[in-house]
Amino acid sequence: MADDLSPMPDDWQRALAVVAHPDDLEYGAAAAIATWTDAGREIVYLLATRGEAGIDGMPPEEAAPVREREQRAGAEVVGVSTVEFLDHRDGVIEYGTALRRDIAAAIRRHRPELVITLNHRDTWFGVAWNTPDHVAVGRATLDAAGDAGNRWIFTDLVDEGLAPWNGVRWVAVAGSERPTHAVEVSAGVDRAVASLAEHRAYITALSDDDPDEYARTFVEQAVSANKARFGDRQSVAFELFGR
Template sequence: MTTPPDVDVERALVVTAHPDDVDFGTAGTVSAWTGAGIAVTYCVCTAGDSGAFEGVPRGEVARLRQDEQRAAAAAVGVSDVRFLDHRDGRVVADLGLRRDIARVIRQVRPQLVVSHSPEIAWEHLVVSHPDHRAVGEAALAAVYPDARNEYAHPELLDEGLAPWTVPALWLSGSPEQRINRAVDITDHFEAKLAALAAHRSQTAHLDDLRDTMRQHLERNAQRHGLAAGRLAEVFHAVDTS
C-alpha cells in the first residue's frame, strides 16, 4: 500500500508540537520528498522546553532544542524551520494556535500538510501526547476551514496573507484502523537516523535506537503490504475537499 500524495506537490508543510516529533514520525518521508525536489517547511509549535535534561540550565533548553531541530532538518534537506513558541506541555487547540498555523499555511501555500492525529492511538499511546493531539486538532482546523476562509482571522488579511486551500492532509500517529498511506523509506533510513541523532538531548542515551526504529518501520511495512525487509512510515490521508 505504498502510495504517493493524491495531488501534485511542490511544497509541503509539516506541523508538529515539539522538536524531534517530525523526525520520529516523518523524517524518512521528508527525505524522500526533498530528494524529489519538493520544498518542505517545518512548523514546530513549541520549543520543547519542558523536556527532562541533566546539566543544562532551564533557560537554555529552548535554544538547545531549536538548534537540534534545525540540524535534524538539514539532515533530510529542510532549511525552512519555524517555531511558534507556544508553551511546551500546555498546548491547547484554541483560536490563537489555529490562527498561528493558518498564518504559516498562507505564507507557505503548501499542497500537502502533515501533522499529528487529534485522536488517541490506544495501541501506541506514546504518540498521543496531549500536545500532539492539540496540535493535530488545531492543524486540522487551520487546514479546514481557517486557511481557506477569508473571514477567518481577518488580521491575516491585514498582514497581506490571502486565503489558501490545502488539497491534502496527512496525519501521523493515527489509530491503526485509520491508516491508509504507507511510504517506503528503506532508502532513506540512514537520513532518518541522522536526523534523530541530531537531537542529542533526546536520543544520545538510546543505544538501541537503530534496532528499535528498524523493527518499528519493518512492522509498519509488513502490516501494509510492502515486501519483506522494507521499511515504512504510515499516515492517515484525509480528504480535505
C-alpha cells in the same frame, strides 16, 4: 489491519509539517521527508514549541536553544532548510483559535498542497496515552487547513498580507493508529536515523543507549511496522484526509 495501504499521492510540490516539539517528526516521518526532498519537493517545518520542558535535568531557558539547534540540525540532514517556531509553551499548548490562527497564517505564508502532522488522538495505538500537546497541535492543524482558505476567519491575517490559501489538498497524520496510505522510504532510512540522532541532548536524557544506536533501533522498527500492508517494503504510513 489486514487491508493494504494505498500509495501516498505524489502530484504535489510543497508541504508544511506542523508538530508540537523538536524530535516529533524524527520519530519516523523524517524517512518520508528525506524521500520527498530527494524528489525535489519543498518541505517546511513548523514547531509549536521549542521543546523547552522536555529535558528533566535542564531548565527550560537552557533547554530551548539546545533543542532548537538539534531540530535545525535534524531537519538539515533530511533536506529541510526552513524551520519555524511559534513559541507556544511546551507541555501546556492550548487547543483553540490562537493556535489555529498561528497555523493558518503559516499555511497562507507557505501555500502547501500537503500538510503533515502527528497523531491527534488520545492514545498511541490504544496502548499508550498521547500527550496533550500532540492532541492539541494535530487537531488544530486539521482545522487550520480549512481556516487558511476562509477569508472570513482570522480576517486580520489579510491586513498582514496573508491572503486566503485554499490549496491544501490533503492533511497527512503520521503515527496514526488508522493509517490509510504509505510511502516507500528505503532510500531515506539512513538519513532518518541520522536526523533523529541529532537530538543528542534529548535522547541522552531519555535513554542510556548510544544516541546513534537508539535512533537506528527506533527508525528501523518504525519503517518496518507496516511491511505486511505495503508490499513488504519499508515505509512511513499516514492517515490521509482529503480536502
